[in-house]
Amino acid sequence: MNPIRVGILGLGTVGCGTVNVLARNKEEISRRAGRKIEICEAAVRDLTAKRDCPLDNIKLDSDPMQVANSPGVHIVVELIGGTTLAYEAVKQAIKNHKHVVTANKALIALHGNELFKLAQDNGVIIAFEAAVGGGIPIIKSLREGLSANRIQWLAGIINGTANFILTEMKDKGRDFADVLAEAQELGYAEADPTFDVEGIDAAHKLTILASIAFGIPLQFSKVATEGISTIEKLDVEYAAELGYNIKHLGIARRAADGIELRVHPTLIPDTRLIANVNGVMNAVLVMADAVGPTLYYGAGAGSEATASAVVADVVDVVRTMTADPDNRVPHLAFQPDSIVDLPILDMDDIETSYYLRASVVDKPGVLAHITSILAEHNISIEAFTQKDSRQMDQDDVQVVILTHKTREQNLNKSVDKIEELTEVNGKLVKIRMEHLKR
Amino acid sequence: MNPIRVGILGLGTVGCGTVNVLARNKEEISRRAGRKIEICEAAVRDLTAKRDCPLDNIKLDSDPMQVANSPGVHIVVELIGGTTLAYEAVKQAIKNHKHVVTANKALIALHGNELFKLAQDNGVIIAFEAAVGGGIPIIKSLREGLSANRIQWLAGIINGTANFILTEMKDKGRDFADVLAEAQELGYAEADPTFDVEGIDAAHKLTILASIAFGIPLQFSKVATEGISTIEKLDVEYAAELGYNIKHLGIARRAADGIELRVHPTLIPDTRLIANVNGVMNAVLVMADAVGPTLYYGAGAGSEATASAVVADVVDVVRTMTADPDNRVPHLAFQPDSIVDLPILDMDDIETSYYLRASVVDKPGVLAHITSILAEHNISIEAFTQKDSRQMDQDDVQVVILTHKTREQNLNKSVDKIEELTEVNGKLVKIRMEHLKR
Numbered sequence: 001m002n003p004i005r006v007g008i009l010g011l012g013t014v015g016c017g018t019v020n021v022l023a024r025n026k027e028e029i030s031r032r033a034g035r036k037i038e039i040c041e042a043a044v045r046d047l048t049a050k051r052d053c054p055l056d057n058i059k060l061d062s063d064p065m066q067v068a069n070s071p072g073v074h075i076v077v078e079l080i081g082g083t084t085l086a087y088e089a090v091k092q093a094i095k096n097h098k099h100v101v102t103a104n105k106a107l108i109a110l111h112g113n114e115l116f117k118l119a120q121d122n123g124v125i126i127a128f129e130a131a132v133g134g135g136i137p138i139i140k141s142l143r144e145g146l147s148a149n150r151i152q153w154l155a156g157i158i159n160g161t162a163n164f165i166l167t168e169m170k171d172k173g174r175d176f177a178d179v180l181a182e183a184q185e186l187g188y189a190e191a192d193p194t195f196d197v198e199g200i201d202a203a204h205k206l207t208i209l210a211s212i213a214f215g216i217p218l219q220f221s222k223v224a225t226e227g228i229s230t231i232e233k234l235d236v237e238y239a240a241e242l243g244y245n246i247k248h249l250g251i252a253r254r255a256a257d258g259i260e261l262r263v264h265p266t267l268i269p270d271t272r273l274i275a276n277v278n279g280v281m282n283a284v285l286v287m288a289d290a291v292g293p294t295l296y297y298g299a300g301a302g303s304e305a306t307a308s309a310v311v312a313d314v315v316d317v318v319r320t321m322t323a324d325p326d327n328r329v330p331h332l333a334f335q336p337d338s339i340v341d342l343p344i345l346d347m348d349d350i351e352t353s354y355y356l357r358a359s360v361v362d363k364p365g366v367l368a369h370i371t372s373i374l375a376e377h378n379i380s381i382e383a384f385t386q387k388d389s390r391q392m393d394q395d396d397v398q399v400v401i402l403t404h405k406t407r408e409q410n411l412n413k414s415v416d417k418i419e420e421l422t423e424v425n426g427k428l429v430k431i432r433m434e435h436l437k438r
Numbered sequence: 439m440n441p442i443r444v445g446i447l448g449l450g451t452v453g454c455g456t457v458n459v460l461a462r463n464k465e466e467i468s469r470r471a472g473r474k475i476e477i478c479e480a481a482v483r484d485l486t487a488k489r490d491c492p493l494d495n496i497k498l499d500s501d502p503m504q505v506a507n508s509p510g511v512h513i514v515v516e517l518i519g520g521t522t523l524a525y526e527a528v529k530q531a532i533k534n535h536k537h538v539v540t541a542n543k544a545l546i547a548l549h550g551n552e553l554f555k556l557a558q559d560n561g562v563i564i565a566f567e568a569a570v571g572g573g574i575p576i577i578k579s580l581r582e583g584l585s586a587n588r589i590q591w592l593a594g595i596i597n598g599t600a601n602f603i604l605t606e607m608k609d610k611g612r613d614f615a616d617v618l619a620e621a622q623e624l625g626y627a628e629a630d631p632t633f634d635v636e637g638i639d640a641a642h643k644l645t646i647l648a649s650i651a652f653g654i655p656l657q658f659s660k661v662a663t664e665g666i667s668t669i670e671k672l673d674v675e676y677a678a679e680l681g682y683n684i685k686h687l688g689i690a691r692r693a694a695d696g697i698e699l700r701v702h703p704t705l706i707p708d709t710r711l712i713a714n715v716n717g718v719m720n721a722v723l724v725m726a727d728a729v730g731p732t733l734y735y736g737a738g739a740g741s742e743a744t745a746s747a748v749v750a751d752v753v754d755v756v757r758t759m760t761a762d763p764d765n766r767v768p769h770l771a772f773q774p775d776s777i778v779d780l781p782i783l784d785m786d787d788i789e790t791s792y793y794l795r796a797s798v799v800d801k802p803g804v805l806a807h808i809t810s811i812l813a814e815h816n817i818s819i820e821a822f823t824q825k826d827s828r829q830m831d832q833d834d835v836q837v838v839i840l841t842h843k844t845r846e847q848n849l850n851k852s853v854d855k856i857e858e859l860t861e862v863n864g865k866l867v868k869i870r871m872e873h874l875k876r
Contacts, residue, residue, distance in 0.1 A: 017728075021586050021587075021728045022586075024588075024727075025586060025587065025588050025727070025728070028587075028588050028653075029585065029586060031653055031772045031773055031776040032585045032653075032768070032771055032772055032773070033585070034764070034765065034768070034773045129583070134729075135728070135729030135730070135732065136583075136729075136732055137578075137579045137582070137583025137584070137732075140575075140578060140579070140582060140583050141575045141578070141579060141583070141734075144575070144578060144750065144753070144754060145567070145574075145575025145578050145579070145747075145750055146575070146746065146750065147467065147470045147471070147749070147750045147753045147754075148459050148460075148463060148467060148745065148746045148747075148748075148749030148750050148753070149459075149463065149466075149746055150462075150463050150466050215466075215469055215470075273711060273714060273715065273735060276711060276714060277711065288746070289462075289463070289742075290455075290459045290463070290573070290742040290743065290745055290746040290749075291572075291573030291574075291736060291737060291742070291743045291746035291747075292573070292736065292737050292740075292742075292743055293735075293736065293737075294573065294574055294575075294734070294735060294736035294737075295733070295734075295735040295736065296579075296732070296733075296734060296735075297711060297731075297732060297733040297734075297735070298729060298730065298731065298732035298733065299729060299730050299731075299732075302730075304727075304728040304729070304730075305728065305729045305730055307586065307728055308584065308586045308587055308726070308728040308729035309583075309586075309729075310586075311585070311586030311728075312582065312583055312584065312585045312586050315582070315585045315586070316582060316585075319765055319766065319767060320761075322761070322762055322765055323758075323760070323761035323762070323765070324760055324761070326472070327472065327757055327760055327761075328757065329757060330470070330472070333470055334469045334470055335469060335470070335472045338469040
């Protein structure tokens with residue numbers, strides 16, 4: 001069979017990784033795919049820049065539209081990122097009946113509903129394994145491997161930068177700002193780290209995972225998103241003493257009244273496998289009715305790890321492109337006409353457990369006041385400890401409480417009441433807690 | 439589209455699980471698959487037995503051949519087990535141009551080469567995700583998710599019974615025989631536990647994983663297999679003190695001179711994620727050149743966990759059955775004409791580290807004798823401790839040595855020499871050790 005001709009948009013880290021993997025493993029890959037895969041064309045911003053990959057036989061263009069319009073290209077691999085140029089080029093490629101492989105989570109999370117419709121109308125595939133969890137085949141596993149299951153919830157460490165920072169804070173007792181600076185030096189974090197540390201990147205990925213898990217439309221704007229920039233090392237330490245690790249999780253859950261979609265720091269028991277996923281590594285834990293818990297672990301970013309997913313998608317497209325378009329694996333796991341727009345719950349309506357920390361004046365009666373407010377709100381307590389403050393400049397003691405499950409609006413009301421107590425100084429620290437059991 | 443009609447061979451634990459999952463999740467599954475999947479026929483040994491699943495609209499036969507020959511059946515799901523009746527029925531189904539889904543690791547490991555050839559000649563698919571790792575989509579992940587990679591090695595906890603026994607021995611300081619008896623009571627182990635505790639079941643599964651990872655023929659007879667029945671709680675305890683857990687691993691590795699295929703108890707550092715996979719759970723760690731390490735975790739057995747993989751395979755077959763047979767995912771990941779018969783190394787030629795324990799008379803000079811024998815064989819020592827014997831009836835002390843990597847035949851020669859020392863009583867305990875790094 002003739003080789004498949006691939007055009008790449010963007011030869012940055014992942015683009016060069018893709019070129020390198022395809023070049024190095026070309027024999028292994030074509031032994032699997034049954035035909036050769038060649039990169040014939042690439043669009044780059046700077047035609048003369050030095051690159052970390054061989055460019056033999058690759059025609060360079062300065063305009064992504066040239067690749068999207070190139071008659072010789074069967075599959076367009078979009079690795080530009082962002083949602084402007086990438087969006088236009090992907091649309092153009094689809095209109096030209098080219099299949100698309102992309103690592104662009106923002107593009108899929110924000111424009112996926114429209115792009116998948118356009119792809120369907122044009123009989124082409126958009127593959128996006130690399131958009132979530134880097135090289136971990138999590139999209140394939142959820143969409144195909146677990147297709148027999150009703151999925152109940154999933155929880156993922158899906159941003160390596162945030163996980164690296166939290167791991168360092170725990171293992172070395174360092175401050176957030178200190179580790180962030182190091183992560184930026186190491187290249188794990190961008191100069192503007194907002195997307196990673198404020199949870200936006202994780203929210204993009206969670207949007208995609210939730211759609212595939214539950215058969216709902218992509219709706220990024222409804223993800224409740226909190227980052228890790230407010231996490232103090234004190235809380236990391238107290239959590240550890242109580243047997244919990246703080247991880248930045250993306251959580252999607254099928255609740256009685258709708259779907260929970262939330263990204264936030266979370267205490268999880270340190271005996272759980274996912275609590276021991278450290279450094280820049282990613283993992284997604286999925287709870288499904290037939291199979292029970294399954295977990296998928298690997299590198300969530302990086303040049304060749306992401307390229308691994310990009311190239312696997314290319315091989316998948318090669319295998320599927322000649323098949324009946326109506327009988328392919330649907331983009332979002334469920335057939336387009338059976339996507340159901342389930343309500344996404346407001347954070348007020350989610351139910352979970354909480355870690356609370358209050359700075360209080362060390363006087364008799366304070367604990368009684370706090371616990372009675374919780375009792376009035378029907379919030380039961382799992383654990384309760386009092387700590388001498390590690391903050392040098394104050395005499396307060398720290399009261400740490402782990403609650404049992406309650407509705408968030410109820411918890412918030414009790415927190416407001418506690419903050420009104422004269423013995424309580426400042427705001428309470430509130431971190432959600434998940435046991436990740438069935 | 440018309441429903442797909444499935445015939446099941448065997449309505450035992452997994453067969454009933456499959457019926458139950460398909461019945462309970464039929465809406466969810468057809469929203470994914472784009473068409474209905476119906477079980478129309480089943481072969482059972484005892485037509486009148488009471489079963490834990492609804493049998494409405496399922497025609498029962500007493501002969502598997504009836505299902506394999508039934509004109510109304512598109513896909514035959516083989517859940518009989520064993521390699522006699524199952525082998526004949528699967529061959530018959532293939533000759534009748536029916537696709538086959540099976541959970542039968544022995545059948546694939548022993549007869550897969552022949553069956554895949556027969557399937558190819560008849561234009562049908564044999565799907566066998568459920569044969570390894572129960573509900574974990576490990577076959578799909580290796581075969582499709584990692585298709586861009588050159589796989590370097592994989593190491594799997596692929597027998598839940600053995601892992602349950604080792605976990606209990608470690609966590610509760612119990613003896614092998616004691617835990618085995620409990621596992622039999624709980625239904626985790628068969629009345630004849632040989633397949634599980636002597637590693638045969640794991641060797642079947644490793645055979646399959648290795649073929650898919652490296653593109654080599656299935657060759658069960660070449661797997662070097664050791665079970666866990668000789669593991670003493672003393673060694674589990676000493677290993678733990680040194681920072682290692684003993685796990686029963688199936689290991690396939692691409693070495694310089696060929697492929698290592700081995701199943702045996704293995705010390706692994708307790709900081710590794712896979713070292714913390716406990717109880718009946720399974721996990722496979724894969725090291726590949728582009729993506730690095732990835733790990734897949736879940737239930738390796740059980741009614742609905744296995745059914746999850748069976749039904750996912752049925753959905754996959756439904757999606758692929760209308761496509762060009764020459765463009766499907768190859769059964770063993772690599773195109774049949776590019777399977778390469780790489781040499782499988784003899785155990786003498788593998789290279790790894792070792793845990794050694796010697797019972798020695800507590801006299802000056804013993805340690806010097808032992809270490810000089812190791813030095814003569816160029817074996818370096820990672821750690822060395824001496825323990826008072828916990829065995830009541832002897833005055834010996836226990837010498838525990840962790841070695842660095844060496845060739846097994848070299849290690850064995852040094853062990854023979856050490857056993858010849860007059861101060862050393864009986865045989866040395868020798869357990870292989872893997873660090874599972876790149």
